[in-house]
Amino acid sequence: MKTKKLERLQSAGWKVGNTEDFLQLSDEEARLVALKLSLTSAVKKSRIKRKLSQIDLAQRMKSSQSRIAKIEAGDPSVSLDLIVRALIASGATTRDIQVAFTTN
Amino acid sequence: MKTKKLERLQSAGWKVGNTEDFLQLSDEEARLVALKLSLTSAVKKSRIKRKLSQIDLAQRMKSSQSRIAKIEAGDPSVSLDLIVRALIASGATTRDIQVAFTTN
DNA sequence: TCAGTATATGTCAATAATGACATATTTGCA
DNA sequence: TGCAAATATGTCATTATTGACATATACTGA
Numbered sequence: 001m002k003t004k005k006l007e008r009l010q011s012a013g014w015k016v017g018n019t020e021d022f023l024q025l026s027d028e029e030a031r032l033v034a035l036k037l038s039l040t041s042a043v044k045k046s047r048i049k050r051k052l053s054q055i056d057l058a059q060r061m062k063s064s065q066s067r068i069a070k071i072e073a074g075d076p077s078v079s080l081d082l083i084v085r086a087l088i089a090s091g092a093t094t095r096d097i098q099v100a101f102t103t104n
Numbered sequence: 105m106k107t108k109k110l111e112r113l114q115s116a117g118w119k120v121g122n123t124e125d126f127l128q129l130s131d132e133e134a135r136l137v138a139l140k141l142s143l144t145s146a147v148k149k150s151r152i153k154r155k156l157s158q159i160d161l162a163q164r165m166k167s168s169q170s171r172i173a174k175i176e177a178g179d180p181s182v183s184l185d186l187i188v189r190a191l192i193a194s195g196a197t198t199r200d201i202q203v204a205f206t207t208n
Numbered sequence: 209t210c211a212g213t214a215t216a217t218g219t220c221a222a223t224a225a226t227g228a229c230a231t232a233t234t235t236g237c238a
Numbered sequence: 239t240g241c242a243a244a245t246a247t248g249t250c251a252t253t254a255t256t257g258a259c260a261t262a263t264a265c266t267g268a
Contacts, residue, residue, distance in 0.1 A: 028165070028189065028192045028193055031192050031198075032185070032188060032189060032192060035188065035201075053243085053244065053245085054244070054245065054246095055243095055244080055245095058227095061132070062227085063226080063227065064226085064227050064228055064229085065244085065245075065246095066227080066228080066229080066245090066246080066247080066248090067226075067227065067228090068245090069244095069245055069246050069247080070246085070247085072245090072246095073245095073246070073247090075247095077224080077225060077226085078225080078226095079183060079184070079185055079224085079225060079226090079254095079255090080183070080184040080185040080188060081136070081183055081184040081185065081225090082225080082226080084136060084139065084184060085132065085136060088132045088135050088136060089132055094135075094205075094206075097139075097205060098202060098205050098206060101198075101201060101202050101205055102198075102202055157213085157214065157215085158214070158215065158216095159214080159215095162257095166257085167256080167257065168256090168257050168258055168259085169214085169215075169216095170215090170216080170217075170218090170257080170258080170259080171256075171257065171258090172215090173214095173215055173216050173217080174216085174217085176215090176216095177215095177216070177217090179217095181254080181255065181256085182255080182256095183224095183225090183254085183255060183256090185255090186255080186256080
């Protein structure tokens with residue numbers, strides 16, 4: 001069931017809400033979260049593939065190691081902008097990004 | 105040349121920077137901006153296709169009409185998160201999103 | 209033309225995301 | 239094992255993004 005998935009996300013720290021519009025928003029939110037998660041794993045994959053440490057990647061995109069760690073950990077505080085920036089900075093091609101989008 | 109493109113983006117209000125790391129970051133920034141722009145036009149396309157007004161879409165995603173206008177106008181203050189949320193809320197399929205990503 | 213509807217633009221207080229930092233934990237290898 | 243490099247986690251002041259609002263402008267049909 002879909003509830004399982006939401007529980008997982010919620011326990012991971014994602015705000016999924018539980019008011020009367022829970023069912024309304026949950027689907028869209030879940031899609032967004034799923035998309036984010038698939039992109040974050042793409043970041044890690046791309047970074048490893050290019051043999052970059054988190055510090056290396058952080059320097060490339062003028063961020064910090066802890067931020068990169070949070071990106072890859074799927075931390076809810078990380079924006080989609082930052083995730084995609086990381087993807088690009090890690091050397092991912094447009095195709096790689098598309099694939100990441102596909103795999104959600 | 106690439107400079108032309110950056111000038112266009114800059115004049116549209118995008119911070120593209122002009123310090124010594126201009127050339128370093130410009131490529132990645134430009135890719136991100138291009139991606140955002142292609143997604144914003146996908147939002148408009150999807151919204152129109154479903155015959156939704158900006159107010160309709162705003163209500164669906166609990167945002168405001170002015171925000172939707174800014175999304176579609178490619179306003180630099182709009183995050184990728186919000187753009188993708190709008191895409192999803194407008195009824196775009198995962199495929200639609202992929203296509204938007206492809207067309208950049 | 210005009211009225212009604214839709215969209216655009218500017219502003220701002222509230223909120224969310226950020227880099228930086230300290231520090232904890234894990235990993236890999238001699 | 240033990241050391242060093244890498245990664246993870248928590249916190250916080252600064253900065254970016256947000257919805258809401260007012261209002262301007264564009265569009266459409268009568």
